[in-house]
Amino acid sequence: MKRTMKLASLLATVSFGVLAASEALSAESLADVMKRRGLNEKDVLAAAKTYTPTGKRDEFVVFSSGGQSGQVIVYGIPSMRILKYIGVFTPEPWQAYGFDDESKRVLREGSVVDGREITFGDTHHPAISETNGEYDGQFLFINDKNTPRIAVIDLKDFETKQIVLNPILQSEHGGTFVSPNTDYIIEAAQYPAPLGGDFVPLEQFNEKYRGAVTYWKFNRAEGRIEPENSFSLELPPYSQDLSDFGKGPSDGWSFTNSFCAERYVGGIERGRPPFEAGCSAKDTDFLHVVNWKKAEELFKAGKVKKIKGHSVIDIATAAKEGVLFLIPEPKSPHGVDVTPDGKFITVSGKLDTHTSIFSFEKIQAQIKAGAFAGKDEYGIPILDMQKSLHKQVEIGLGPLHTQYDSKPCVAYTSVYVDSQLAKWDYCEGKVLDKISIHYNIGHLMAMEGDSAKPAGKYVVALNKLAIDRFNPVGPLHPQNHQLIDASNDKLQLLYDMPLPLGEPHYAVAISADKLKPHIRYPHGTDSRTEKKHPASVRAGQERTERSPGKVEVFGTVIRSHITPEIIEASEGDEVIIHLTNLERAQDETHGFAISKHNVNLSLEPGKTASVTFKANKAGTYPYYCTEFCSALHLEMEGYLLVQPANYKAADTAKGKEGVAYTQKDYDARVASNVATQKVIDSVVGYITSVNYKDFPSVVALVEDATDQLNFAKGAKDKSEDFAKKADWQNAMLWAEQWFQYQVKAADIGIRAKTHLEQNGAKKVQ
Amino acid sequence: MKRTMKLASLLATVSFGVLAASEALSAESLADVMKRRGLNEKDVLAAAKTYTPTGKRDEFVVFSSGGQSGQVIVYGIPSMRILKYIGVFTPEPWQAYGFDDESKRVLREGSVVDGREITFGDTHHPAISETNGEYDGQFLFINDKNTPRIAVIDLKDFETKQIVLNPILQSEHGGTFVSPNTDYIIEAAQYPAPLGGDFVPLEQFNEKYRGAVTYWKFNRAEGRIEPENSFSLELPPYSQDLSDFGKGPSDGWSFTNSFCAERYVGGIERGRPPFEAGCSAKDTDFLHVVNWKKAEELFKAGKVKKIKGHSVIDIATAAKEGVLFLIPEPKSPHGVDVTPDGKFITVSGKLDTHTSIFSFEKIQAQIKAGAFAGKDEYGIPILDMQKSLHKQVEIGLGPLHTQYDSKPCVAYTSVYVDSQLAKWDYCEGKVLDKISIHYNIGHLMAMEGDSAKPAGKYVVALNKLAIDRFNPVGPLHPQNHQLIDASNDKLQLLYDMPLPLGEPHYAVAISADKLKPHIRYPHGTDSRTEKKHPASVRAGQERTERSPGKVEVFGTVIRSHITPEIIEASEGDEVIIHLTNLERAQDETHGFAISKHNVNLSLEPGKTASVTFKANKAGTYPYYCTEFCSALHLEMEGYLLVQPANYKAADTAKGKEGVAYTQKDYDARVASNVATQKVIDSVVGYITSVNYKDFPSVVALVEDATDQLNFAKGAKDKSEDFAKKADWQNAMLWAEQWFQYQVKAADIGIRAKTHLEQNGAKKVQ
Structure with a gap:
């Protein structure tokens, strides 16, 4: 009784989440701390550029693939704090993803294949929905390399809403990339296989194995992919890799590169050299150049064949109708990246030392003139590589991916073997700066750096090895994303961020102010x-x-x-x-x-x-x-x-109460409740004395508190009814429940009061 | 050809992971950055206390429960960077946990229950193995509240090695806690049920529902729990909560608290007040005091009954033999925490405002004297609460858990309703300082703060709500662990860390230098x-x-x-x-x-x-x-x-090669390989000219490189054999593979060379 009185009166004085005014600085000075922790001035500057105090927000939000974890990783820049793992292709119990019936339905859309249940995905390339080529923050898409699938995540609540299984591919890598207005999402094959996946012996690799690129139609209003309005383009069995959509002058076109255009089939155990030997023997592979607007017309005109019910434009039709062209590109490239202005396409051969900048204008001139260097074995016109190039720039050993800065002509390229990140000028064709990273960078990510309007400021190196960067955690290491300050001429390393789960492949960063997620759902x-x-x-x-x-x-x-x-x-x-x-x-x-x-x-x-x-x-x-x-x-x-089946409860069964309560218990409880109500009334008095209706989060709290007070009244009524009948057991228990509702109402009310006090609520008459 | 030559010669000049000397500071000064980012001096000090530059290590490593994610989260202090998620009760594909046959066997030890496959766990309390009451960094244990299980994780490789299903419990919460030399691991029931889990109607709650505490025997040499040498103690249907082992003077005893000692059974839908009303109606619950050494003797003497094949000491035997005692404790406590010196036991009633410090000496005096205040309905002796108390200290509203500092008598307690963390003196019984946290702290964690030798320096608030602390990510928020500097008189908030996956309940922090994980496995x-x-x-x-x-x-x-x-x-x-x-x-x-x-x-x-x-x-x-x-x-x-079944390959089937190679291709390839070998020889020359054998990680690299060079020789031999036969196709492909092995050898060799250069290798004659 004494204690619950105290609880009630203390509740009134709680200030929710305000730092105590008496909190003083510690005795150590900054110089002391630097000495103790072995920090130099550059470290302190990096600390100040990344440290984000309690309650302050990050400038950019990153969506990173989780690799084999089958998830999406969300983190903030510059704090590099991970905010959320989103379940996509793998069940995840914290979110109950794949546990509740509703999410199971989404997950199972693409996870049951020929009776086999797939409980993971190998996520590679996330893409944020775009409007006019700029990130709009509405949807996120991501692919699964292993079981070719695309997932749609709604950024209103960061939940996966749809998974679509590719009906014709057995493997993919180069998804997802969105068209400038998110009409289509690209998913491109990787390892060739017969379209539809049937068994065909490897001896018929050239004749019957194929690649493809699928254009998934996205209905933005519904927030869902429409499989029936989607189509694919059959491609030769060159292992397709990444893609990108054109924009601006190149809108309507898309680009997909490849490796192993040698069409080599390994077989170590048969005495053949392995894939790695035969797949990197020639100096060039093929960049696929696709007029997807024209392909869409062919699809709509029904010039397709059906494979597993899916519409496919075959190679012959595509070649004949001027939909598909090839350009030799430096061998085994990892990325194809269209410049923000849509004029150039950057490709880096990972076994080369250059980045190659193709000119969309030069490509179009050749196509219009019908000036081709030849045809491949499948009848696809090949453009001359040299005639298609704007420039080639010597970047370093193992260049992979390119992203763009907000400054005109400035690009960043990851350099795998050198473990460096290069800043360079793609207009002039010269290297501006390089920074070493730790170790072996794969993709890199500039802020909105693959959109029509990059945001600059930072670049992140997505490193594939961490080795000695962090406290050891056994033979399986975290990945390492290194944040780099790109706001000055010289690149500056700011932060090493371990990725504790999954092997990210690619990531996209959006200005935080473009995201407006909900904080609750409408009831039910x-x-x-x-x-x-x-x-x-x-x-x-x-x-x-x-x-x-x-x-x-x-x-x-x-x-x-x-x-x-x-x-x-x-x-x-x-x-x-x-x-x-x-x-x-x-x-x-x-x-x-x-x-x-x-x-x-x-x-x-x-x-x-x-x-x-x-x-x-x-x-x-x-x-x-x-x-x-x-x-x-x-x-x-x-x-x-x-x-047990056929169980019948005994008629006489009535449980014995653990504790028997008396009128004295009841009276004490009620006295305490009456005191508690006075506290609540004072909180309610404060809230209604100010403009609380101007604070949506407080309105929600007040609604919750009002619910609890209504429940309290219901419990009070029951308690009093039982008391009238001198049933002290039930009277006491309902009085206790009345108190429980009061405590919750007070707790919520105080949260509201504190929020109002901290956020400048004003008195109303 | 030109390109691969370039690759070879460039490889020799790569400096692996060294920051470019030309990297300059950015143009902004610290004052500029503070102004731009809105940081004050306190923020910069906190940044300097937590920022950990590339390659530097954390002082402490934390193992946190992942709640419903069924995992363990590993992070560093003070950087608050998450280093790893360890798969424990939930399949996790990045680690292939629950995907490879070997880990499936571990996971399935405890995941198939009555034919139902359980694919998640609700992890609560991790514990690090101890020697003489101090953390030794060898093993980690963690429990599952929902499907009562204990997992053993070996800290040599951070992998789960064993899962043991509790054969008699249907629910638990208060595990894991280890005895001072890790002989036993405690797992205590939570919601009462018939031991063994059979159906019994709730009307027989008092008579047939029971709690229990299980003492799992751990074999340290084998690194495994021995179920056959483990036993349980039957307890009344008071909902048991957390436990702790005694140490020093209290070694041989363990303590388990409880809530709902009212033994109330709810049933809203039947017109009864809910559990929350009846379970918090009385002012006290019961602290269970167990002489586990004596219990072990009873078990070894066979004074047990068998339930589902498991040995259980029943209440009557325990009471008669002086193994089990009760002390009233403030109602609905959340933690029971033995002081480092083993003299006191701290309990906080979460609906009270005090922490209560029980004296082990006073408890023993009453037991020795046989001076009991009474017995409960199950015949267990009850000690007088006031006579058992050392002190009670008014801490705040909703005190939960207590941990200890390296300074004598200093304790930290989490205060849930107040959203505060209190520093206080348990010898003198006075509060020393308080700090507000954001929001609603559950557990707290001091460094090695539940061991016999706490390490001081930091405290972490494990907050249950994040609300407005981070960039919004939808209705499901991350958790928030707040790092607090505890090295000075006044507590100082240093860092807000979002937990992106799972709802941590408790965490333990160990000095990083006590962990020595492997970086590889012996072959196979x-x-x-x-x-x-x-x-x-x-x-x-x-x-x-x-x-x-x-x-x-x-x-x-x-x-x-x-x-x-x-x-x-x-x-x-x-x-x-x-x-x-x-x-x-x-x-x-x-x-x-x-x-x-x-x-x-x-x-x-x-x-x-x-x-x-x-x-x-x-x-x-x-x-x-x-x-x-x-x-x-x-x-x-x-x-x-x-x-397909009954498929027969056509006899004539022979695949067509994608590309045909000539002698010219072969000769060019070989010339390039010969040049590459010179580069490799120079790297090998450097490595063998210094004391590389003193660097174990380099020895591993050299072994790998040697393997690759042997493979290269094998490919070279094949290539030359085919060339002799003028089979230029195979000669060229094997020459290409010879080159691939060379590239890998060079890559590994350069990694070794860079490591030697950076770590002061010395010339040998």
Whole structure:
């Protein structure tokens, strides 16, 4: 009694999250710290350029592929702090991705192949949706190299909404790249195979194995890819690699490079030299130049063949109709990157020392003139390499990928074997600066650096080896993304960031102010369809429906209880549980897990999610909220009771109460509640005395608090009813619940009050 | 030709990973940066205290639970950079955890329950192995709350080696905690259930539902838990929570607290007040005090009953033999934490404002005197709370967990409702300082702060809400670990660290110098058994074995090819692939994935791993190395060809070569190779001219380079044999492979040379 009084009165004085004014600086000076930690002035400058104090935001947000983790990694620049892993191709239980029925449906769109369930992906190239060639921050796309798939992530809530399996490819690498207005998303093959994937012996590699590039149609209004409006272009069995869309003057065209244009088939165990020998024997491979607007016309005109129900323009048609051209490019290139102005296409042969800058104008002049150097074995016109080049620049050993700066003509290229990052001028064709990185850079990322309007300031080296950069964590090392200051003439290394999970291949960075994610869902939302969930309910509407062999629960979660608290099923029943999170307050996520069952939900404010399972074994299974959601989170519990088949409860069964309460207990509880209500009234008084309605996050808190106060009134009424009947057991317990609702209302109210005080709320009359 | 010559000569000049001397400071001064980024002096000091320049190491390494992600998160202090996620209870493809046969066996030890496959865990409390009560850095243990399990992670390679399913619990929370010499690991129940998990109606909660605490026996030499030498102590259906082992004077005893000692059963949907009301109605719960050494004697004497084959000491025996005692403790405590000297036990009731410090001496005095305040309904002696207390200290609203500083008597306690962290003196019983955190702290972590010898310096607040601290990433927020400087009288907030995946509950921090992980495995190691893999092979020993319905491959991976490159199977075959990574160089991991099959391996240097699958559908399936392991990583490819049943290859089938080579091609290739060899000889000359044998990592590189040079010689011999026969096709391709081996040898050699130059190698005669 004394303690709960204290709780109530203390609640009124809590200042939520304000740094104590008495917090003093430590005794050490900056010079002391530098000496103790062995830092020089350059280190301190780098620290100041990256350190982001509590509550301050990053300038850029990065979406990085997670490689074999099958995820997307989100981090901030310049702090280099990882903000989120997004589940895409791999089930991930924190997000309940692949655990709730709703996300399982998304994941399974592309994860069951010929009866095999695929539980990972090898993500490579994320792409942010574009408007007029500039990042718009609405959607993110990413591919899976191993099981050719594309995923659509909505940046409103950072959730995967759709996965589309490529019907004709067995392998891909060069996805995803978006057209300047995100009409299409490119996914290009990598290792050749018969289109559709049937068995064909390798002896027929030249004749029957093929590459392809798929143009996936994106419906921006729906936020979904439309497979029926998508098509592919058949390509020769040159192992296609990366692609890029033209923009500005080159809009309507796309570019896809390749390696192993030798079409070599290895076989060490058969006495043949390995793939690596035969695939890098010639000095050039082929850049594929595609008029995709014309290809779209062919598709719409029905000039396609169908493979596994998918529309494919064959090589002969493409060559005949002027859709497809080849240009020799330095061997085994890793990237093809169109300049922001759309005039040039940069390609680097990784076994060469140059970057080659192709001129779109020169390419078009040859095409218009019909001036070709020849045709390949498949009848595709080949343009002359020298006549297509603007310049070649000696960059270093193993140049791979290029991105662009906000300054005109400035490009950055990763140099793998040299472990360097080069800054150079693609107009003049000269190197401006180089910086060594640690170690072996693959892709690099400039801010919005592959868009029509790069943002400059920083470049990140996506290194493939970390070796000795970090505290050792066993034979499997983290990756290392190194942040480089690119705002001055000289590049300056700022920060080494370990990637703790997954091997990122490519990443894209967007100005943080272009992202406007939601902080909650409208009540009862199925987050994967983005529609009202048909099984969502409001407080008080919870119910359990039973039919033979089936139990279906329509429940809710709110601080600090799950409704229902007891679920009964019979052995063998199918159990379906739908839960709606009734909270509105930011970050007030609840979880739901059932003992020894693979049942695990993540319920963000407003979300409704479902789980379906077989209660296959009689037993007693506790369930609980997996989030530390309130002081009483451990008490947010319940029981799934799976009764043996044909179980009949004894008629006389009535549980013994653990503790018996008296009128004295009840009176003490009520006295404390009355005192608590005074505290709450004072908080409510403050909130309604200021312009709280101007603060949307506070309005959500006030709504939540009002809910809790209404619940409190309901519990109070019950308590008083039982007291009238001198049922002190129930009177006391309902009075206790009345108090629990009060505590939560006060907690939420204080959060609102503090926010208002800290953010300059003004008195209203 | 010109290009490859250039490659060869450039290789000699590459300085691997050295910062270019010309790198200059940027134009901005520190004051400029502070102004631009809105930093004050305190921010810069915090930046300097946390920023860790490239290649510098962290002072402490943290192992944090990953909550529902089912993983362990490893990060460094003070940089707060995440170094690794370790797969524990959830499959994780980057590590191939749950994908290769070897780790599948570990994961499945505890993941198949009554025929249900559990693919996640709710990890809560990691513990580092101890020697004399101090962290020794050898092993890490962690529990799963949802499916009661304990995992053993070996810190030699940061891999999960064993998972043990608790045979009698349906729910747990209070694991893992280790005895001072890691003889035993505690796992305590949470939500009561019949021991063994059978169905019993909730009406028999008091009579038949039970808690328990399990003492798992750990065999340090084997690095494994011994279930047959482990036992449990039956406890009443008070929801047990956390535990701690005594040490020093209290060694031999353990302490487990509880909530809902009211034994209340909710049921909102039945008209009953929820669990939260009935479970927090009384002012006290029970601290369980256990003489575990005496319990061990009872177990060894066979004074146990068997439940599901597991030995359980029942309550009556424990009470009679003086093994189990209860002390009232402030209601709904979250932590029980023994002081470093073992003299006191701190408990905080989360709905109270005090921490309560129990005196082990006072507890023992009462036990020895047989002076009990009474017994509970189950016959367990209850000690008087006031007579057991050393002091009670008013800390704030919602105190939860306590950890200790290196300074005598100094403790830190997390204060949930106040969102504060308190520093206080448990000897004198007074508060020393408080700092506000953002927001709602759960656990806290001091450096080695629950051991017999805390290391001081830092405290980390493990916050449950992030709300507005970071760039928004949708309704599901990251968690926030806040680093606090604890080296001075006043606590200073240093850093906000988002946790991007999982909801950490507790974490432990160890001095980095106590960890000595391996960087590679001995050749052909099964990392999960830590023994030689029976299917490992060396270079040249690769083979494929066939029997009806089965294809078994014994292969290898090395820069840049997989042996074999073609695997043939018939539809319906079981395919088993064992691969050994032949590399020795640090961080030279290869991956292996097969198109559209759930086949994904991570092969660190020296590791052998296996995958078994059904080739259930005829088709053409490329496979490849998923790691960017060398310049030719994309060429590290092969094909799984699944032939239709009864397929017969045509006798005449011989593939057409993509490119035909001539003597001229061969001669040019050889000339280039000869030039390359001169470069390599000069690198080898340098290495052998210095004391490279004093550098273990260089010795590994030299061994790898020597391998590659031997392979080069083999390819050269083949090339020359074919040239003698005027088979220019094969002569040229083998000459190309000879060159590929040379390039890799040179690359490795240069890495070795650079390391020697940077680390002060000395000339030898």
